[in-house]
Amino acid sequence: MIELLQLPFMQRALIAGVVLGVVLAYLGIFVTLRKMAFFSDGVAHAALAGAAIGLLTRVSPLLSALIFSMFLAALIYWLEKKSSLSSDSIIGIIFTSGMALGIVLLSLRRGYQPELIGYLFGNILAIRRQDLILIVVLSLLILAFIVTQKRKLTLLTLDREMAHMAGVHPDLYQLLLYVVLAAALVMGIRILGIILVSAVLILPVSSARLLSRSFKSLILWTIVISETVMIGGLFISYYLNLPSGAVIVLTGSAVFSLAFGANAFLRRKKMKSTRPAGRP
Amino acid sequence: MEPLLEVKDLSVHFGNFTALDRVSFTIEQQEIIAVIGPNGSGKTTLLKAILGLIPYDGEIKIFGKKVATVLPQLGYVPQRFAFEKNFPLTVEEFVNLTCRKPDKLPFGGALHAAGMAGLEDKLIGELSGGQLQRVLIAHAMLHQPRILFLDEATSGIDMEGLSDFYSTIQRLNREHGVTIVMVSHEISMIYKFSDRIICLNRDLISHGETKSALTRDVLKKLYGDNVDLKVHSHEGSAS
Numbered sequence: 325m326i327e328l329l330q331l332p333f334m335q336r337a338l339i340a341g342v343v344l345g346v347v348l349a350y351l352g353i354f355v356t357l358r359k360m361a362f363f364s365d366g367v368a369h370a371a372l373a374g375a376a377i378g379l380l381t382r383v384s385p386l387l388s389a390l391i392f393s394m395f396l397a398a399l400i401y402w403l404e405k406k407s408s409l410s411s412d413s414i415i416g417i418i419f420t421s422g423m424a425l426g427i428v429l430l431s432l433r434r435g436y437q438p439e440l441i442g443y444l445f446g447n448i449l450a451i452r453r454q455d456l457i458l459i460v461v462l463s464l465l466i467l468a469f470i471v472t473q474k475r476k477l478t479l480l481t482l483d484r485e486m487a488h489m490a491g492v493h494p495d496l497y498q499l500l501l502y503v504v505l506a507a508a509l510v511m512g513i514r515i516l517g518i519i520l521v522s523a524v525l526i527l528p529v530s531s532a533r534l535l536s537r538s539f540k541s542l543i544l545w546t547i548v549i550s551e552t553v554m555i556g557g558l559f560i561s562y563y564l565n566l567p568s569g570a571v572i573v574l575t576g577s578a579v580f581s582l583a584f585g586a587n588a589f590l591r592r593k594k595m596k597s598t599r600p601a602g603r604p
Numbered sequence: 605m606e607p608l609l610e611v612k613d614l615s616v617h618f619g620n621f622t623a624l625d626r627v628s629f630t631i632e633q634q635e636i637i638a639v640i641g642p643n644g645s646g647k648t649t650l651l652k653a654i655l656g657l658i659p660y661d662g663e664i665k666i667f668g669k670k671v672a673t674v675l676p677q678l679g680y681v682p683q684r685f686a687f688e689k690n691f692p693l694t695v696e697e698f699v700n701l702t703c704r705k706p707d708k709l710p711f712g713g714a715l716h717a718a719g720m721a722g723l724e725d726k727l728i729g730e731l732s733g734g735q736l737q738r739v740l741i742a743h744a745m746l747h748q749p750r751i752l753f754l755d756e757a758t759s760g761i762d763m764e765g766l767s768d769f770y771s772t773i774q775r776l777n778r779e780h781g782v783t784i785v786m787v788s789h790e791i792s793m794i795y796k797f798s799d800r801i802i803c804l805n806r807d808l809i810s811h812g813e814t815k816s817a818l819t820r821d822v823l824k825k826l827y828g829d830n831v832d833l834k835v836h837s838h839e840g841s842a843s
Contacts, residue, residue: 538693
């Protein structure tokens with residue numbers, strides 16, 4: 325174990341996993357409560373075009389994907405405000421168009437495309453030093469934003485009118501949430517890939533919801549589960565020599581199954597204890 | 605002296621549909637003002653426009669200022685509080701979240717006064733409709749607003765609670781000087797408890813002191829002939 329932690333690629337993987345584990349978990353709370361799972365999926369898939377632009381122009385693909393996705397998030401927000409189309413339709417259009425553009429751009433490069441596989445399925449063990457610096461700095465900035473603006477983001481999630489009456493600017497905070505979420509998703513793509521990144525937003529908070537009786541406990545449980553899943557999945561994938569992103573997601577699924585079982589057991593026990601005597 | 609609330613040529617459009625058409629009125633004194641009208645007459649739209657929750661044409665001033673600058677002095681209880689029922693938020697967390705200065709609030713006392721003591725740790729998603737409505741009202745009162753806007757706030761409150769509710773509203777107004785602007789369908793309660801009335805049917809039908817403005821003709825204009833409304837002359841009561 326100690327030897328494993330001395331390996332530079334493992335150190336980078338762990339730091340990225342731990343930092344992103346907190347950020348994605350926290351954002352996942354707002355994503356699930358606001359029913360934004362499709363938004364997350366859409367922006368993550370459309371990010372492929374951003375990464376492809378970086379590969380073609382020899383700019384960092386992570387940086388170009390970040391800028392491109394944040395732009396798309398702002399575009400989705402603007403279209404939601406200005407058009408009569410439903411949010412689902414707008415995201416669906418951006419999702420498929422971005423993905424298609426990414427495939428076309430990548431096809432312009434000749435030969436085998438290992439980057440495409442890396443972006444589709446992620447590879448936490450292949451994170452480079454400059455990627456790690458970008459991930460840590462941006463994650464800390466996002467975390468600072470979430471922690472300082474938690475009350476406003478939570479109010480917006482609860483009810484727009486309530487947020488307005490409490491002095492929150494709902495439109496501004498919705499835009500900020502979209503942009504910040506897009507940035508976090510792109511960083512998550514390096515670990516889990518375009519296809520699986522949404523799982524880390526949704527699985528920890530869904531498991532935590534089954535164990536929580538207040539918003540405070542939901543936040544705590546979500547972060548604890550997310551970190552357990554990230555670190556646990558990373559070690560399991562290393563020892564079993566399996567793809568890290570997929571193993572992290574499967575670890576999250578296993579934790580969710582346990583939480584679901586525990587919740588069902590406790591509910592049944594509670595029902596039995598409150599059932600009037602003499603009734604089956 | 606500036607009027608408490610001034611609404612001038614207020615129009616609200618949703619696409620091609622006009623929900624409110626050039627409505628103007630002023631509220632000068634700390635009174636209980638009822639807003640009545642049939643379904644779809646623009647009552648909720650009026651409240652939302654006043655509070656800056658929807659875009660509008662025209663001019664709205666509260667205490668002579670733009671609404672955004674006086675929001676902390678306003679309370680609002682919506683008709684429907686459409687939140688995600690799975691939101692794991694306790695009543696105490698809800699109040700702390702929505703209050704600007706939660707540490708200065710007499711939280712337990714206010715819930716106790718609203719008959720909601722002991723609900724602090726209950727999840728808001730687990731409250732009944734009536735309980736939730738009472739928490740929202742208690743919560744709005746906690747802010748000690750100068751104007752309290754209530755949009756059919758009694759929905760979900762039983763008959764016994766209804767009278768208590770209107771008494772509380774009256775006490776807030778008479779003893780604490782809170783102006784109440786309330787949308788309601790309970791004509792008899794409005795007749796008994798409100799000082800002034802605003803009768804809407806997309807435009808302003810009538811506005812004035814309740815006893816003189818709430819006439820049989822006005823009620824007919826609002827609700828038509830099919831509604832059996834017994835107004836016993838101007839001095840009597842309505843039901």
